[in-house]
Amino acid sequence: MNGVRRELISASLIVILCLFAWIREPRFFEPQSLNSILLYLPMVAIAAVGQLPVILTGGIDISVGSILGFTGIAVGLMFQSNSHLPIVAAFLFSGLAGGLLGAVNGALVSWGRLPAIVVTIGTLSAFRGLTFLLSRGNQVDSTMLPSSFTNLVQQGIHIGSVTLNEPLLLVFLFAFVASIGLGYTQFGRNVYSVGNNIKAAYLRGISTQWILFSVYAFSGFTAGVSGAIYASRFGFVNPESAGKSFELTVIAAVAIGGVKITGGYGSVLGALLGCLFLACLNVALSVLGINANWQLMVYGLLIILAVLLDSLLRMTKRKAAV
């Protein structure tokens, strides 16, 4: 009940934003805007579904932008050496490479007992460096990628002039698996237990270290899949700029989706609504002709506002309970 209410707030924020944009600029409701929104979604949404369990345990993964950059380059190099590589294999490879980097985070946080923020700030820089080493400073461009790969975002189901692009399928797949995983498996519920009270979880016989390790590895995996989507959507990967500030977008999406930033509470639906909000905002800013430089500032402020809103809501709830 409580959960539904929190997600309703995120949903109404989206409606308010869209109405506002529409009143200021009626062009906002043209199919082209919707296409832009759908194009924006997959990369962010998949990584947000991965970030969610990390934040549920009370942690944070700041390294996702660098994992995206690394796997984007890796996919390009894979195709360069074998242009007949099946597309599914490319996605899988990219995900596994990301999962490997995520596992490094996971091992340091769980068995190394280091704070997540320190570990992932460290690897944010280290993985970016690794990306330069892998690419030798060169960028992956469209000549290295097969057209069947770069066409993915144009393909899909066409309804009028709206395209449900193929990577959206992956979003549904990840969201479905994560929803079942978090809501209906022992593992998923253990993630919530760890985020609520890690000491209690340990004393109740839950393998907390294994849980912590897994959520970071999964976050890395999703960031890796996002890396492949990045390469396919833009047709090039620059080792320096690919995925820069991406972590900010992903964490903002999760926070706006009503996930408690200190852990223990939140849902896949909430995280997806947060992504949808950011997608709408992104398109609204460009339709309204607002300088793209504002975007980063807006994202930063949004994270703070979302967390503020959350703590205010909790405070009123506590008062009501007294």
Place this chain on the structure above:
Amino acid sequence: MVKEGTCIEARNVSVSFDGVRVLSDACVKLEPGRVHALTGENGAGKSTLAKCLAGVYQPSSGIILLDNAEIGFQGPKEAIGKGIALIHQEPLSFRELSVAENVFAGHLPKKLGLVDWKAASQQTTALMNQLGISLDPSLPVAGLSVAQQQMVELASALSRNAKVWIFDETTAPLTPIETQELFKVIRTLKSQGCAIGFVSHHLDEVFEIADEISILRDGRLIATKPTNDTTQKEVISLMVGRELLEEDFLSHSDSTQVSKPASGISVSELSGMGYKNINFEVKYGEVVGFVGLVGAGRSELAKGLFGLTPVKQGKISVGGQLAKISCPQDAMKAGLALIPEDRQHDGLMVDQSVGANASLASLALKSGIAVVNDQKSEKVALTIFQTLQLKFRSWRQPVRELSGGNQQKVVLAKWLLTQSKHLILDEPTRGVDVGAKHEVHKLIRSQANHGAAVMMITSDLPEALTLADRFYVMRKGEIVAEFSATEATQEKILSAASGHKEVSS
């Protein structure tokens, strides 16, 4: 349903932390259908021994035997798997999660590999019925009382079919009535053939529930005695290692002092979060007990007085002066001192050293720039620590390394160092052992005799009756009765607190 009995035994178990031996060569055996109490002062090692049996700590030497076979627990997980349940002093709750999920944390019922929420909720209701309470399984645990959260933990152990139950100071946060509820459950478990360990330093409770009593002191097992063959007095002298004097010096303040007109803390028509229409007065030289059930609004009142929660209306006067209190700094400037109930969260910086914690409150009172004079504050603190019999290695030792009771002593010391004339004590002796409790009582009494006004919130009725000059009984956020020390009895207070009978005062 009679379960097959299981017994668990610790043989010559020793435990060391950072080279400091906290338990040496202890032996204890919990047998099916028997309640075995582990008792001793704070830091005696009774909790450590209990945690070894439950796999939370691994002994550095010695062995644990389950049904006479040696067993090495790597962690609590294996112990739980063998049917051993440890019930902690502070409930281990997952606050955002439902009652049902708290009960089944780590072993939710499943259908086709997926969590069966309907079954979880039904089985929770069944377990709650078994414990004789009704709780909505879908409620988030965050809103429950400490006693209810403990019941959730008991239900969890029941759901695992635990055969060995170890209660580690479980009664400490409970009121006398809630303790009796818990004892009912313990007696049922005993009749079903469970082996029960009961860690407590409340000897009344120990003598009521236990079949055998093991006494620990300074990390060593001193004796194990059948309850029928010993007395409280003997157990106390074994715990402390000496005879305790009678409590004769805790005489109530003489009437001349009470009739002194000056009013220390007085409150009129005060309402706020969790309390309403409160009128009371605490005179200088007086110890006034605030009694009632947990949740009666006593701690809430204390928090309101100290500016931790906003006051809706009413007046607070400190030392005859009207005080405007909207934050703890205001309260401290007005001359109030609060010893909070939750020492871990509200009263201590657990990562800081013993010395830093002790001098914190008196430092905060100094205005302007003051150089911290370590040597001087250490000297004053040391005398108080000696009186309180605080066990610590050095000034630099972080407070988190101290046992629970010793942490409480640091909180007490911290506020006694401020020399405040207006003390609000919220459960000052919760978790403090017999010997030191006595010292704390003496300290509180001497503060009053030196002219302090003491407002003492306590759930320990014998303590209130020996120490307080007057009583206010609270129920549902209001003061429902007032007694003088001569009129007050345990029965009168309890019936006023629970609202069973109308009590005229």
